[in-house]
Amino acid sequence: MMLDRYSIASFLVFSFLVGALDASAGDADPLYRACVTECEKTGCVGGRCFPQCKFPSDGVANDGPWYTQEPLYLKWKQWDCQSDCRYNCMVDREKEREAVGDGPVKYHGKWPFKRVFGIQEPASVAFSALNLAMHFHGWLSFFILLYYNLPLRQGKKAYYEFASLWHIYGLLAMNSWLWSAVFHSRDVDLTEKLDYSSAVALLGYSLILAILRCFDVRVEAARVMVAAPFLAFVTTHILYLNFYTFDYGWNMKVCVVMGVAQLLIWAIWAGVTRHPYRWKCWVVIIGGALAMFLEIYDFPPYQGFFDAHAIWHATTIPLTYLWWSFIRDDAKFRTSILLRKAD
Numbered sequence: 001m002m003l004d005r006y007s008i009a010s011f012l013v014f015s016f017l018v019g020a021l022d023a024s025a026g027d028a029d030p031l032y033r034a035c036v037t038e039c040e041k042t043g044c045v046g047g048r049c050f051p052q053c054k055f056p057s058d059g060v061a062n063d064g065p066w067y068t069q070e071p072l073y074l075k076w077k078q079w080d081c082q083s084d085c086r087y088n089c090m091v092d093r094e095k096e097r098e099a100v101g102d103g104p105v106k107y108h109g110k111w112p113f114k115r116v117f118g119i120q121e122p123a124s125v126a127f128s129a130l131n132l133a134m135h136f137h138g139w140l141s142f143f144i145l146l147y148y149n150l151p152l153r154q155g156k157k158a159y160y161e162f163a164s165l166w167h168i169y170g171l172l173a174m175n176s177w178l179w180s181a182v183f184h185s186r187d188v189d190l191t192e193k194l195d196y197s198s199a200v201a202l203l204g205y206s207l208i209l210a211i212l213r214c215f216d217v218r219v220e221a222a223r224v225m226v227a228a229p230f231l232a233f234v235t236t237h238i239l240y241l242n243f244y245t246f247d248y249g250w251n252m253k254v255c256v257v258m259g260v261a262q263l264l265i266w267a268i269w270a271g272v273t274r275h276p277y278r279w280k281c282w283v284v285i286i287g288g289a290l291a292m293f294l295e296i297y298d299f300p301p302y303q304g305f306f307d308a309h310a311i312w313h314a315t316t317i318p319l320t321y322l323w324w325s326f327i328r329d330d331a332k333f334r335t336s337i338l339l340r341k342a343d
Contacts, residue, residue, distance in 0.1 A: 026107035027086075032093045039085035046092055053081035079118060079186075087115065104300040110187075114304035121184040123305040127313030128181035132174055134317055138324025139170030145328050150335050159338045160331040161218045165209050176202040180313075196251065197238045203258045204234030210262040214269035263288075276333060280326035284319050291315040 026032060039045045043053030090107045091114075097104070104112050116122040146158040153159060176198040183195035208227045217223050237254055241247070263285065270281040294312040301307035 024106035024109055026090065026093070026105040026112070029093065029105075031096075032089055032107070035089035035092065036082075036085050039089060040081060043081065045085065045088040048088060050081065050084045050088075052079060052084050111301050111307050112304065113301055113307075119185050120187060121310065123301075123307075123310035124184035124313055125181050127310060127317065128177050128184060130317050131313065131320055132177035132181065134320040135170060135173045135177060135324070138320065138327070139167070139174070142166060142170070142324060142328055142331065146331060150332065151339065158331075159335040161334065162209075162213055163331065165212060166327055166331075169205065169209055172198075172202045172205050193242050193246070196246075197242060200234060200238055200241070200251070200255060203255055203262075204230055204237075207258045207262045207265075210265045214265050275330070277326055277329040280322055280329070284323050284326070287315070287319050287322075291319070 035045060039050075040053070043049050043051075086107065090112050094104060094112050106112075113121050119125050146160060146163055147156070151159065179191070179195045179198045183191040185191075208230050211217070211226055212223055217226060237251075241251060266281060267285055270278045270285065275281075291312050294308045294315070298308050301310070
């Protein structure tokens, strides 16, 4: 959905600011730092001891047979000694702060979330999964509409000229939300790169799609000419982030430019077209813009689960449904026009 692109751009801006503030008030707290240092030496916090502290970060036991090594799911999530010490010291320190009336503070650039089955940000993971499911539902219903409910050309090809472009969009959107769920499950270098790379790919492709659809580019050669420079730039940018340097500032600028550009293209198109379903496009644009305020108005997670970013993930679910509804309506509208011309 169009909203995903602009919201992802705002998320990347927010993530950049978080990265710049990595030395947060929480991890600068002397009591917290002392707790972590002591835990890494003893493997215990407040009477709770962690078997992970008997292992180095690569998960290989210093001594003992293979069956005493970390469980596979802990290796996958990379909950090593340092991670468990930081988390449990954070939990204890927040209880102490709450007891004296102080509010939550960030630790290493993040709010103090409560883990559920080892998941770092359970609400964001759940809402990302629901967005993934909504995109799958939207794409599948679009596929059924095209090839089972609407008339087809010879060779069983759809009349709708932008069908293949929306199919690719659906696959990229589902891929992006998949890695969003994985990244919020556990924030490590690999999941961060996969999440950011898939978001950039989706932003870049969505900009291409916005240009082709809003300017009604139907000639294949013209589509290639429009798409080629954008595809080359996005591919180069992703390779730069993954294999040269992960420059948050540069990535932020690239994503904001691509997001704002396609927002303006869709808004102008919705303003000048006589498309009967343009109101759905406007609802998504306005709804997406309002949802972005959740990224600006950052607040601590309610009950340790629902922060501004998690709630933003929730707001995109109904807007995703509406956006795919607009895509289906566009397919029906364009097909009816082509059939009338054919008659």
